[in-house]
Amino acid sequence: MVQTLVNALGLHQKAHISIRSLGVKRNIASHIRQLRNDDLHKFVALVDADEASVADSRELARQQLGRPSIDVFCAVPTIEAWIFADPDFAKSAARSPHAREMIDRAPLPEAIPYPKQFAMNVFGSASKYPVAGDFDVNLAAARSPSLRTFVEGVAALVGADLDFKLPVGKLSDTRDVVSTLLRELPETKVVWKTMAGARISAGELAKAIADGTPLGNQYATELLRVARDLIARQANK
Known part of the structure; x- marks a missing residue:
């Protein structure tokens, strides 16, 4: 999902971006404890959220990770929810017409109660999550404030200017x-x-x-x- 966002925003044209999956928060906290940003290297941490509010979730995550010096961002409530921030992108990998109807009926991404289970229901398995194709970042940012906060933070670190247009016509x-x-x-x-x-x-x-x-x-x-x-x-x- 993070790679999808990087590609959709063209951030790879501004910097070499390396993405590492570290698993649980304990592993993340251990890995980022000594990380520091400098002129050549910038770091951010992304974790699943424990709070509905973007501001509250980031503060709690910073506490859980030992208040590192680098920026901490959250996917609310989990990163699987971000897949559904662009419903058409999600529907491109739906396993059946019924699954596509489920995506159409889903609430806003951050209001999906169990995004991991919902993703399994509509895609069948994690290996079938959508990973390629057009992703409407404008729409996704309008429907998911945690996604927007993350991409704005990463873009600022690499010196990219983002100008989101609110796609009101695509919102329900x-x-x-x-x-x-x-x-x-x-x-x-x-x-x-x-x-x-x-x-x-x-x-x-x-x-x-x-x-x-x-x-x-x-x-x-x-x-x-x-x-x-x-x-x-x-x-x-």
């Missing part, structure tokens, strides 16, 4: 966009105070919006209305 609806943006924040960060005085966290809102609850719909509507008015004011300056 506005709820996907808003829910994904909220998952970039710490889960407990209060991001909204309702008219009744309730203080709602980013994690609560992300789930409420993805589930289409009245609270989530109310926030999404208010957010879009404020954004509309702000953009209109800027346009008339």
Whole structure:
């Protein structure tokens, strides 16, 4: 999956990128303990996440890995979820029409409960995961904030400029966009105070919006209305 991202972004044209799979976090922590970035060599660690929020998962992973000097990134909830950040890419390796329908019905990547098992169900085995073909990084970055954070971090290290375009037409609806943006924040960060005085966290809102609850719909509507008015004011300056 990491090689797929490197190829899709053209990062191999900027630097020689070597990818090493080290297994469990204990092995990763031991391997990266003494690593330091310098002018010639840059390192990052990527682990599966234990938190839904990108910010929270990265902080927890840094603690688990002994707070190394290099950047630590997380795949939320596991790297198998990233395969489904571009549904068409995932469907290219689906083992049956029913499996393709399962991918179409799947929630956003980071809301898939058991990505490893889901991947096994639709591909049959790990050896049949998609590894080649067109991968829509713009769409994937819009649907998976942990994927976006990782590719932006790696691109910055190798000096590549990324300019993601939000492919709204390919997202299922506005709820996907808003829910994904909220998952970039710490889960407990209060991001909204309702008219009744309730203080709602980013994690609560992300789930409420993805589930289409009245609270989530109310926030999404208010957010879009404020954004509309702000953009209109800027346009008339």
